[in-house]
Amino acid sequence: MDNIAGSKSSLTWAVHISVAALVFLWMLPTVGLFISSFRTADQIAASGWWKAVFPQEQNLTLRTGDADSAVREGDLYVIEGNLFEQADRGALTVSAWGTSARDFSAYEAGETAELRGGGTITVQDDGSYRLESAEEPSGRGQRIFVVSTVPPEFTMSNYDTVLGKDVAQNIVIYAIASLIFGGVLWYIFRDTERGIGPWLPYIGGILLFAALIALFGLSSGRAAGAQTTDNMSRAFMSTLTVTIPATVIPIVIAAFAAYALAWMDFPGRALLIAYIVALLVVPLQLALIPLLKLHLNIGIGKGYLGVWLAHTGFGLPLAVYLLRNYMVGLPRDIIENAKVDGATDFQIFTRIILPLSFPALASFAIFQFLWTWNDLLVAKVFLIDATGETTVMTNQIVELLGTRGGNWEILASAAFVSIAVPLVVFFFMQKYLVRGLLAGSVK
């Protein structure tokens, strides 16, 4: 057995390194965009995100004080000040500067340059400048192009732009508070296993979260320069509005059907199960035009009701299939005992089957939630009308990709706003997701 043990340990390192490499590769794209969502547009354009934690040489476009700040000294008009302070950039150092965007490093710090409009300007290495001109200056200040080494710096301003001022910050703070509260509740009730006890941490956390939003609000006003086209808040609410009924309603309908298919005897049962399995793979693309026509004909039109119905229909095969497979595995004794005791099918279903099927219900709920939240096609066809009032986040991002394809700071933060909720659900409920995947892939 020695040689076996030996070969294993020599491979262990290879395994560790390979897994690390795999995880690194898989995380890299997401991390890149995530880091970029906390950088300003200038920083993103100036350097790759992988350099974000190092000080960077950056080209800054700054402005001197405007005409009003000119002071008369003899026969000269003088504007003095500090370029960095006026731009709220903190203490930086000028490594080179210029007076035209074509050449950022025309002059060294301390040198004096002739201005095209007449006059001279001197910029020191701490960013202080002195602009002298024989004529009276007018209008806005002179633009000065500075090369400077900027320390790593991260900002929430992108999230402020896409969500509204401080919204992301507030949500994170409220979420942490709710998590702590939930944790405390969990600690207090960790020994209760019956009744509402195990659910109190979740309920308490969610209630506190809602209460905090209601009490303190989310936004501290509109962000400066934010455009309505970038506003993801409305799309976020719209996505949420689509998702929740589209997750809850199929579960209820499917659960009853699954019970009938699992525990009731009737002719044609096997055929119906085969029918469900067949429907699992029918591409929903086929349903788009016929159903849209149907919706328009019966007056539902494009809107939330239509998208809820569509998601319900498309989610049902998987729901029935998953739940039926799970319910079939429940112990026969319990159900037969209940029947002997005179319970009706309805009672057996609501009192025994539903509570026992919780894991399967949770699995499907997560699936359907992720699928409806991340969906683009169904929303585009059944929900979003010409006014665009009800646009969902996925559609909003696709539009941003078209209109602001180069504005990575907007795209990155918008993408992470839409990814955040599924990721939270994913990490908290992974157990159920995995279970559902295992049960759902047709064996």
Added chain:
Amino acid sequence: MSPALQALVTIVVGVGGCIGYFYFSNLILDKVIFPARGVNIGRNINRANMVRPWLFLFPAMFALTLYLTYPVFETLRLSLTSRSQGGAFVGLENYQKMFGETKFWEAVRNNFLWLLVVPGLSTAFGLLAAQLTDRIKWGSIAKSLVFMPMAISFVGASVIWKFVYDAKPLGQEQIGILNAIYLGLGGAEPQQWLTIPFWNNFFLMIVLIWIQTGFAMVILSAALRGIPEETIEAAIIDGANPFQIFFKIKVPQIMGTIVVVWTTITLVVLKVFDIVFAMTNGQWQTQVLANYMYDKLFRTLDWGVGSAAAMFIMVLVTPILIWNVRNARKEMR
């Protein structure tokens, strides 16, 4: 009414309506139609129990038939009619028109490439990841990190990867990591990865492989753990090396699961839409069938050809459909 309130009302009405339907339909069945009393008590109870399954099944079956079965036949009908001629029956004209388009054949070729590459590579990477992570302590953390892209929308993934593929003109700092690496390795000038015909398909496929590997890994890892220990121990005693154990002992035993994973990803590939729509929208010869169909249906508003394309996808899916149904029936016996 604000959408949020509308959603709340819908949940209450929807859930309440469903439960109310099931409760009252059962009640009416037991108390009014076939009451369990009087002279026919035995016959009534039997009859009620024959009807009851259909009460439970009705809403689901109704929705399934209306939302999935009816559209299949309606799409078939639409594909044989012409919208511009007021819905007149035109036989196979739409199909002829579709088969005459170069864009269609481009989509077929690309979908075929996707089918060749994505399911195979996702399954292979998933198998590798499953095998490797099962042997180390921090394997479960590694697994959730590889699995994570499953939670990210195709659109979100498209943004993430478009950033990876980003290109800046030569001389400027590259902010897309792929071009930065490419130049770092001695590439002459930055590439617009998504606009290089033919190869750009593979850059789109990487996105789906990145998403689906986690799925393959999770399923295959469960299958690997289900392999009986004795078979592996026997192989070790016989002096098999780790690679032999993996390829000759483990893989053959989970072949069934590998096929399931492969077909599941194949289905995803046949329907792939969002990634292409968001990243290239079928430009630069990256068209795929689902996006071609969407183009026809909602941009050129040609319902005939669009439906024909949808039927084409349906035909491609049918073998898997039959295979699944047969397997499910075998399992039930």
